Amino acid sequence: MSDILDKILAVKKDEIGALKKQYSKTALQDLISEQSAPRGFAASLNAKVKAGGAGVIAEIKKASPSKGLIRADFDPAWIANEYAEGGAACLSVLTDVQFFQGHNDYLKAARSACTLPVIRKDFLIDALQIMEARAIGGDCVLLIAAALGKQQLNELHACARELKLDVLVEIHDRAELDQVLDAGLGNEYLLGINNRNLRTFATSLETTLDLLPLLPKGCEVVTESGIAKPDDVARMRDSDVHRFLIGESLMRQPSPGKALKDLIA
Numbered sequence: 001m002s003d004i005l006d007k008i009l010a011v012k013k014d015e016i017g018a019l020k021k022q023y024s025k026t027a028l029q030d031l032i033s034e035q036s037a038p039r040g041f042a043a044s045l046n047a048k049v050k051a052g053g054a055g056v057i058a059e060i061k062k063a064s065p066s067k068g069l070i071r072a073d074f075d076p077a078w079i080a081n082e083y084a085e086g087g088a089a090c091l092s093v094l095t096d097v098q099f100f101q102g103h104n105d106y107l108k109a110a111r112s113a114c115t116l117p118v119i120r121k122d123f124l125i126d127a128l129q130i131m132e133a134r135a136i137g138g139d140c141v142l143l144i145a146a147a148l149g150k151q152q153l154n155e156l157h158a159c160a161r162e163l164k165l166d167v168l169v170e171i172h173d174r175a176e177l178d179q180v181l182d183a184g185l186g187n188e189y190l191l192g193i194n195n196r197n198l199r200t201f202a203t204s205l206e207t208t209l210d211l212l213p214l215l216p217k218g219c220e221v222v223t224e225s226g227i228a229k230p231d232d233v234a235r236m237r238d239s240d241v242h243r244f245l246i247g248e249s250l251m252r253q254p255s256p257g258k259a260l261k262d263l264i265a
């Protein structure tokens with residue numbers, strides 16, 4: 001595991017301890033019962049692709065461990081609308097406070113501002129965090145293979161599906177791909193390939209391209225991180241990758257929606 005993931009997961013363990021003190025399972029179930037049905041996250045992404053477009057999960061990201069502050073002028077509801085108008089299929093909202101300056105309230109604000117489905121982007125290693133994701137209005141959760149064992153992956157995936165959440169399972173390399181394929185998740189997940197090396201923070205689109213021949217047929221793959229230019233999008237689409245998770249390059253522009261439109265035109 002990388003240093004940064006180690007550090008993040010240590011904080012997450014503390015946060016889970018606090019969450020357990022704050023909410024019983026029943027209390028979270030009560031909050032969940034007040035939520036409307038999740039918006040179909042995978043369905044929205046796949047509909048764009050089926051219509052011949054790029055399926056973009058546009059990320060609302062204020063800061064990151066690799067880049068520090070990315071956008072000082074940060075209004076999640078406004079950014080959500082920009083992304084919706086720019087042609088995003090879905091939103092990704094960072095809810096981690098310590099490393100990404102995110103917040104659960106940002107997810108709520110972004111989702112309320114538009115009709116797009118939203119993934120809770122955080123480091124989830126406990127079923128209570130999955131329940132919390134649903135309780136704050138999330139439509140999808142991220143499961144990072146590098147942070148989870150096979151059994152944990154299986155259990156958290158089952159927990160999410162039971163709550164009618166979609167799941168984006170993220171890998172960085174072949175070993176993590178094997179781990180996911182062995183975890184027995186059926187075909188009910190999107191497979192994210194993260195182009196960011198968590199040791200160096202460098203991004204390389206080759207990470208996605210190199211893993212493509214190893215993926216099972218019919219796999220719904222999302223290429224994540226480091227997509228910044230129309231050429232990057234074209235390169236992926238030429239290799240039959242049509243789903244994208246894009247954050248920083250959009251967040252740095254005055255109009256993230258216009259930037260998205262230009263990127264996928």
Ligand SMILES: O=C(O)c1ccccc1NCC(=O)[C@H](O)[C@H](O)COP(=O)(O)O
Pocket residue numbers: 004059061064065066067194196198201203224225226227245246247248249
């Ligand atoms: O972004 C980081 O610095 C980072 C560091 C450590 C773990 C995860 C990290 N990023 C999470 C992500 O997956 C990205 O926010 C997402 O793929 C968008 O990437 P980008 O378009 O490069 O902002």
